[in-house]
Amino acid sequence: MNGSGNRLVGYFGYGSLVNRATLRPGIVGAHRARLKGWRRTWRPRPDMGPTPGVNLPDGLMPALLTAERAADQAIDGLLVIDLADNLGHVDEREFRxxxxxxxxxxxxxxxxxxxxxxxxxxxxxxxxxRSEPLPVSGPSHILCSYLDAVMQGFLNEFGTAGLHRFVAETDAFHTPIFEDRHAPVYPRAVSLSREEIEVFDAALTSRDSF
Structure with a gap:
């Protein structure tokens, strides 16, 4: 795999990185994978504040996905293979x-x-x-535009069953969703077909049971 002489790295995406449309151009490859010993959850991010490319409505505190160590658990995702020289760009994207x-x-x-x-x-x-953010002082919301990108990635990679598994394997999915699909706040927002929206809505109806 490394005939060019350039050192390679792999990073496991479990949220927006599962959607190939959000990946940086020029990656070496991406492979469906499952990460053992970790669990996915929504976490409020009171530290968002002013962020380049992200215009949050006043008072909105978004919740983003993270993975946490959890024995006997596992989550689906995408293993991205990239040049080690590009890892700094990924670190910038994931600076939180x-x-x-x-x-x-x-x-x-x-x-x-x-x-x-x-x-x-x-x-x-x-x-x-990162676990350093200030204590949460109010309700947080999942950005619909961010969730759309994540769910489209899981649907494309793992099908409808995998999309439902994403919901089932993600904690704190009771977090309310902020509807910004038609005016996206998330800078890597994706376009959806009517069929995708119907599939996403059906998958989300099951979240209250978890």
Whole structure:
């Protein structure tokens, strides 16, 4: 995999990074995967404040996805293979997250032999939300434009069953959704078909049972 002589890295996406349309151009590859020993959850982000490319309505505190260590749990996602020289750009995108190291034992990759990863000596990572934000002082909301991008990624990669699994395997999905689909706040907003919207709405009807 590393014939060019450029060192490669892999990072596991479990939210918007699952949607290939949001990935930085020029990645080496992306592979459906499952991360063991972690659980996905929505976390309020009171530290958002003014952010380039993000214009939050006054008083809106968004909730973003993060992954947390959880024994005997696992989550679906996308293992992105990229040049190590580009990892700094990913860090900039995920600047509210810590980059954590993973091992081959943490992953199940559907269409990539783990020997290909180990043979190339690829460093593996996942991004975990920083725990330093100030205490939450009010309600938070999931941005619909962000959720749309995430759910489109899971639908494309894992089908309808995988989309429902995403909802079931994500904690704090009782968090209310801020409707900004027609005026997106999320800077990597995606376009949806009528069929996608219907599938997303059907998947979200099950969230109150978790």
């Amino acid at each position: 997250y810590h980059r954590r190291d993973l091992t081959l034992d943490d992953l199940e990759v559907s269409d990539l032999s783990l020997s290909e990863l180990s043979g190339g000596g690829i460093a593996l990572h996942v991004y975990e939300a």
